[in-house]
Amino acid sequence: MKKTSIDWCDSTWNPVTGCLNGCEYCYARRIAERFGLDYTPKLGDPGMEGASKYDSEKGLDTMLELEKPYKRQGNGKVEPYPMAFYPTFHRYRLNDYMKKKGRNIFVCSMADLFGSWVPDSWIQEVFKACEKAPQHNYLFLTKNPKRYYELYKKDKGLLPAGGNMWYGFSITNNSYDGWYTDARLIFASIEPILEPIEIPIVDWVIVGAETGRRKNKVIPKREWIERIVEDCCKYNIPLFMKSSLAEIWEEPLIQEYPESFELF
Secondary structure (H helix, E strand, O other), rough: OOOOOOOOOEEEOOOOOEEOOOOOOHHHHHHHHHHOOOOOOOOOOOOOOOOOOOOOOOOOOOEEEEEEEEEOOOOOOEEOOOOOOOOOHHHHHHHOOOOOOOEEEEEEOOEEEOOOOOHHHHHHHHHHHHHHHOOEEEEEEOOOOHHHHHHHHHHHHHHOOOOEEEEEEEEOOOOOOOOOOOOOOEEEEEEOOOOOOOOOOOOEEEEOOOOOOOOOOOOOHHHHHHHHHHHHHHHOEEEEEEEHHHHOOOOOOOOOOOOOOOOO
């Protein structure tokens, strides 16, 4: 069933790719730029039939909506990141998991679906696709959790509740804004951990070290991890350690899931 190297999920699903957060340690940017094109497609190019630019209120001219896969000029190869790491809505991917057996899906692992630049309409189309395939657990992750609350304030129905919808926010240090409301399942992803963290009270905590070969890569200290373990035990929060911590922890990794989280 497992279709990804990400420890805590079975599959990734990317109806939206690209991000404008600009994190220097971002693995997704490295992947998109590595496997992206050596040129930028333009509207009207072969393979761009049906594509359109999204008229962003923020004045961005790089946001693209694709109705079908873009195929590289010359060999017809489908390109997953034709716009590299610029925000792109791959509308043709919305039904990818419609008829698949249940699995735990990390939604938009190659984007921040709740970034301030992403239009509500893109988010709502992704939610509607989730609702059509309720056999899966959907896990969302953002550096902008206030967007969850903004949607919730507009209309509680804009942020679907239910046991298969998990809303996560990413933490790297103690400067974070959490988001909480009743009837929503919340998790925190502390990755990469860059300093000692005081964990938020959530339904699940994931923690991992920075990967890759960045020049100023931060190697977490064991005592940082011990503190998280102690806090999770204190507040009865299930904890999942990513495999990137194996050499630092030097013991069997703690890899817990919430009781309500269905394992397929």
